[in-house]
Amino acid sequence: MPELPEVEVTRLGLEPALLGARLMDLRLGKPLRWSLDIDPAALAGLRITALQRRGKYLLLLLEPASAESPLAQGTLIVHLGMSGSLRWTPAAQIPAPPSPHDHVEWQTDRGVLRLHDPRRFGAVLWHAGDQVQAHPLLRALGPEPLGAGFDGAALCRALAGRQAAIKPLLLSQHIVAGIGNIYACESLFRAGIDPRTPASHLRPADCQRLAAAVRDTLQEAVALGGSSLRNFAHVDGELGYFQMQARVYGRAGQPCRVCATPVRQIVQGQRSSYFCPNCQKILKAKAKRGIR
Structure with a gap:
C-alpha cells in the first residue's frame, strides 16, 4: 500500500503541473472504494489552488476560477488504496488510451491526470468548504511525523x-x-x-x-x-x-x-x-x- 513517502513523492511530482490548473472535466470509470459524493460535472471550471497531504491522503484544494462563479470551494481527497498511483500527461503530449485499470481521469487545461488502481481499493471523495480536516477520514489521524507536532x-x-x-x-x-x-x-x-x-x-x-x-x-x-x-x-x-x-x-x-x-x-x-x-x-x- 502506498504510504506517506509515496503520497508525498506524488504530491511533489504533481505540484508544478497542477498548481493553478483549471479542471475542465472529471471522468469516472469503475466504482472505487467510496463514492465521489458529488456530480462530477459540478466541479468543471474549478481551479486547483493547492496540493497538500494528510497522512496517506493527497488533498487537491479547488476554488472557483472567478468571483462570479456559482461553484463553491472544496477539496478532492485522494487515497491510493492498495495498488493505486497517479499518472500525469502534459497537454503537449497525446495521452495513451485509458487502460481498464484507469478509474478516474482529471482533464485540466494543462494536461490529463489519471488514477491507475488495479485492485480498486483507492478513492476520490469531494469535501465541500474549507474545513477538510474535519472530514471523517482525516479528523482522527495522529500528528504528521514530518511536522513540528511530532517528537x-x-x-x-x-x-x-x-x-x-x-x-x-x-x-x-x-x-x-x-x-x-x-x-x-x-x-x-x-x-x-x-x-x-x-x-x-x-x-x-x-x-x-x-x-x-x-x-x-x-x-x-x-x-x-x-x-x-x-x-x-x-x-x-x-x-x-x-x-x-x-x-x-x-x-x-x-x-x-x-x-x-x-x-x-x-x-x-x-x-x-x-x-x-x-x-x-x-x-x-x-x-x-x-x-x-
Whole structure:
C-alpha cells in the first residue's frame, strides 16, 4: 500500500503541473472504494489552488476560477488504496488510451491526470468548504511525523498506558499519521526496539529515539522516491528505490545488515513484522517508583 513517502513523492511530482490548473472535466470509470459524493460535472471550471497531504491522503484544494462563479470551494481527497498511483500527461503530449485499470481521469487545461488502481481499493471523495480536516477520514489521524507536532514527548503522551505492542500501534494511524508496514518495521529497527514491545514499556528516551527514527526513515524514503513494492510508480512512471535500501523489511532469513544475525519474520495483527532479534530488544516494563 502506498504510504506517506509515496503520497508525498506524488504530491511533489504533481505540484508544478497542477498548481493553478483549471479542471475542465472529471471522468469516472469503475466504482472505487467510496463514492465521489458529488456530480462530477459540478466541479468543471474549478481551479486547483493547492496540493497538500494528510497522512496517506493527497488533498487537491479547488476554488472557483472567478468571483462570479456559482461553484463553491472544496477539496478532492485522494487515497491510493492498495495498488493505486497517479499518472500525469502534459497537454503537449497525446495521452495513451485509458487502460481498464484507469478509474478516474482529471482533464485540466494543462494536461490529463489519471488514477491507475488495479485492485480498486483507492478513492476520490469531494469535501465541500474549507474545513477538510474535519472530514471523517482525516479528523482522527495522529500528528504528521514530518511536522513540528511530532517528537519524543508527543509520542510518549500518545502511548501512555497502552499495553498493545508498539508495531500495531504505529500502524493504527491514531498515534502518528501515514506510517504503514514497511516504514514501521524500518523505524523500529533504527530505534533498536523489538516490534513486540508493549507500548507502555517505552521510556522518554525510547520515545525520543523512535520518533527520530520515524522521521529519518520517512525523509530517506521521500528522497529515494518511496518504495515500489507492487504497482506504485511516480507521476511520470518512474519507480521508487527505498525498498532496495531496507534494513529488515522483506528480508526474512537474510543476514542483518548490521550484525549478520538472520532477520526474523512474525505476524502481528495479520501483518508481517520483520526485525533483527539481536539489534532490536523487547524493552522491560518501567519501574513503578520514580516514573512520571
